[in-house]
Amino acid sequence: MHTFRSEVVLDRPVEEVFAWHERQGALRRLLPPWEPVTVVQEAPDLTEGSEAVLRLSGPGAVAPRWVARHTGLRAPYEFTDVQVSGPFAAWRHHHVFEPAGDGGCRLVDEVTYELPLGPAGDRAKPMVEARLRRMFAYRHRQLADDLAAHAAAGVPPMTVAVTGASGFVGTALTAFLTSGGHRVVRLVRRAPRVPDESAWDPERGLVDAEVLRTVDAVVHLAGTPIAGRFNHRHKESVRRSRVAGTRLLARTIARLRAEGDGPRVFVTASAIGYYGADRGGEVLDEESGPGRDFLAEVCREWEAATCPAREAGARVAYVRTGLVQSPLGGTLRIQLPQFWAGLGGRLGTGEQWQSWISLDDIVGVYHHVLTRDGISGPVNGVAPEPVTNAAFTATLGRVLHRPTLVPTPSFGPRLLLGDEGADLTAFASQNVHSGVLAGAGYRFRQPDLESCLRHVLGR
Structure with a gap:
């Protein structure tokens, strides 16, 4: 048997740190995004015999379920935690919470494990230990940052309805909220399976107003993915999925507010596509005017659809999101195989500006907007240091220790997306900054691109 030990001192009380681990969402918040592991089932609590189930994938997956x-x-x-079945011959993870310093907590993670294949498997011990060091460094940073964000907000537990809760951003946001002690009601487009789900159908104009009557806030993330070939059918789906759902929620909130009830806050996703794809190096903030292309028009309609809720007295904000960085989704997930193979390179000239944000920071932005009464209207969800595509390419190559000498010719994205789709996404140039977040005191977890990529890729 081998033993691995890692510890961290946190500036929050033992009881608070332990309670965070007890809640739904904690396991999802702690899983490193670069690991080929997904959560099938979280344990309902920490009581004796409760079980969590993970799914393993990739070339290192000795067993499909853990x-x-x-x-x-x-x-x-x-x-x-004791492994019932999984990739190790044996695995035992002991979590210890001890008082430390001035009301803080020392968290000790001790893992005792046995590798499969006996002495032959033990040759993999150095690789396993290195992987564990990366994993627990990530876990401890995530935990410290999440606890700090919830403590800084200083708000009582909220009930938040979320659409798109199973999506890329929605999964991370709901886990962050529930592990922080808030209740999330997921609005789903199927029959509800658990108590904290409620069916809605924006195409048919159906949502349960009685469920929304019980919540403090609504976060609207649902919409057809923008990625795809920009033909008429795809464009209409992109437009309709955003505008119809936003309008339905805004009108329902307005009706409830008129009755003296319902959500006080409505936060909807938007995108930096609002500013148009051809702004070059022009510095853009929330006061900048809109563009005139298809995605800019969609964003204007999307945001305008919130008007009934705002006119009824709800606090309304729309987060104009940049390029979210995580291997779990977005453009980085698409780019990684090419870069790992040493075939990554700038896109076209590489001069186009990319306004990006880490997955943890876009989650943090939504939380900041939800919990700060003074924030309304547009909020640019972007990190404070946008980069050119050439700079992004060089940084990702440096983090991965891979060359970036092969530029991607412009005809590649045009073949996949069509001319309009390529111009609006792959070759868009948007140098966007957020005056609202700066003024509202938001503290970025990963303010620069290299620190972001190293954190989410475990490098």
Whole structure:
């Protein structure tokens, strides 16, 4: 048997750190995004015998499922996960929470494990230990940052309805909110399976107003993915999925507010596409005017659809999101195989500006907007240091230790997306900054691109 130990001192009380681990969403927040692991089932709590189920994929997946059972609970000081089935011959993860310093907490993670294949498998121990060091460094940073964000907000638990909760951003946001002690009601386009789900159908104009009556805020993330060939059918789906759903929610909130009830806050996604794709190096902020292309028109209609809620007295904000960086989704997920193969390079001239943000920071922006009463209207969800495509390419290559000498010719994206789609996405140039976030005191977790990429890729 081998033993790995890692610890961190947190400036939050033992009881608070332990309670965070007890809540739904904690496991999802702690899983490194570069690992080929997805959560099938979170354990309902930490009580004896409760189980979490993970799915493994990729070339290192010795077993397709990893089942971990909780045992040894002594709240708020310790609990243990024991592998029931999975990739190791044996695995035991002991979590210890100890008082430290001035009301802080020392979290000790001790993993005792046995590799498969006996002595032959033990040759992989250095690689496993290196992987564990990367994983726990990530976990401890995530935990510290999440606890700090919730403490800084200083708000009582909220009930938040979320559309698009199973999407790229929605999955991370809901896990962040629930592990922080808030309740999330997921609006889903199927029959509800658990108590905190409610069916809605924006195409048919159906949403349960009685469910929305019970929530403090609504976050609207749902919409057809923009990626795809920009033919008439795709463009109409992009437009309709955003505008119809936003209008339905805004009108429902307005009706409830007129009755003296319902959500006080409505936050909807938007995009930096609002500013148009051909702004070159012009510095853009929330006061800048809109563009005139298709995506700019969609964003204007999208945001305008919130008007009924705003006119009824709800606080309304729309987050104009930049390029979200994570190997779990977005453009980075598409780019990584090419860069890992050493075939990455600038796109076209590489002079186009890319306004990006980490997945954790876009989650943080939504949380900041939800919990700060003074924020309304447009909010640019972008990191403070946009980069050119050439600079992005060089940074990603440096982080991965891969060459970036092969430029991607412009005809590639045009073949996949069509001329309009390529111009509006792949070759868009938007140098966007957020005066609202700066003025509202938002603290970025990853303010520069290299720190962001190293964190999300474990490099």
